[in-house]
Amino acid sequence: MGLFSWFKLKSKPKSHLPKIDVRKRFDLLNRTGQGSMSKVWRARDRKLGRVVCLKLLDKEKTQKFESRFIGLNKPSEGVICMMLRHKNIVQTFEYGISYEGEPCLIMELIEGVGLNFLIETKSPQLEGNRILILSQIADALEYMHTLGFLHRDICPRNVMVTKDNIVKLIDFGLTIPNRPEFLKPGNRTGTPNYLAPEVIRRTTTDHRVDLFALGVTAYETYTGVLPWEKATSASLQTLLSHMNSPGKDPREVCPKMDKQTAQFLIKAIERDPNKRFQTAAEFREALQRLPKA
Secondary structure, three states, X not given: OOOOOHHHHOOOOHHHOOEEXXXXXXXXXXXXXXXOXXXXXXXXXXXXXXXXXXXXXXXXXXXXXXXXXXXXXXOOHHHHHHHOOOOOEOOEEXXXXXXXXXXXXXXXXXXXXXXXXXXXXXXXXXXXXXHHHHHHHHHHHHHHHHHOEEOOOOOHHHEEEEOOOOEEEOOOOOOEEOOHHHOOOOOOOOOHHHOOHHHHOOOOOOOHHHHHHHHHHHHHHHHOOOOOOOOOOXXXXXXXXXXXXXXXXXXXXXXXXXXXXXXXHHHHOOOOOOOOOOOHHHHHHHHOOOOOO
């Protein structure tokens, strides 16, 4: 189980969670984002005396997701986030439930932008910093996997980058323990363009689903495009096209790319999990041998 015994992961019942009076405690300054199951605010916390990131989870969508794991003692997002203490993972200060019944998390406010924004805008900030940025994501993943968790939603949208190129991995709403009972076939959750073939096939999964998603993220960071045609939905037809065809050679998009980098990216998105990188450390070590980009 990694660094913590299993009994420490059990979530408290909702009735035992600390109540947080969102309206009285926070000045909601502006929305900073919205996930599939949450709303995120930049907020002034009167109790802590600072500006924080306040995440309010949709109670119905969260309950629907958690219902997949009834009887398995799955820790809640709040419990998991409070355990994660790493320089490349957003820090969570507190979690609880609002008076309206919404699970909520109080986190550090990251002054930065999503990696997706840097990619989409072809930001000059990426130039010369791709290896640095991707290495930090791998560091965060290595830590999570050692601790005994799978992120399950690695993608550029869930990677924040500061102006000093410090990376913070965010959004642990789909995170699960890396234990057999949570890795059984059927849990097809995540962002469609970054789903590993074994997730799409609904077969047994392991930590390598995160490495595949990291590989797609790396491919996109280097080339500006996805290895496959962009999915507009999670339809089975779209997902099957990713599963049944290899990603395009990155040199088709970037003809000047060196062979070593191209081979790295091709291995990172291998459909066969046994042929892709096996650990986040292996991914990072291979990445750091590449020419600066």
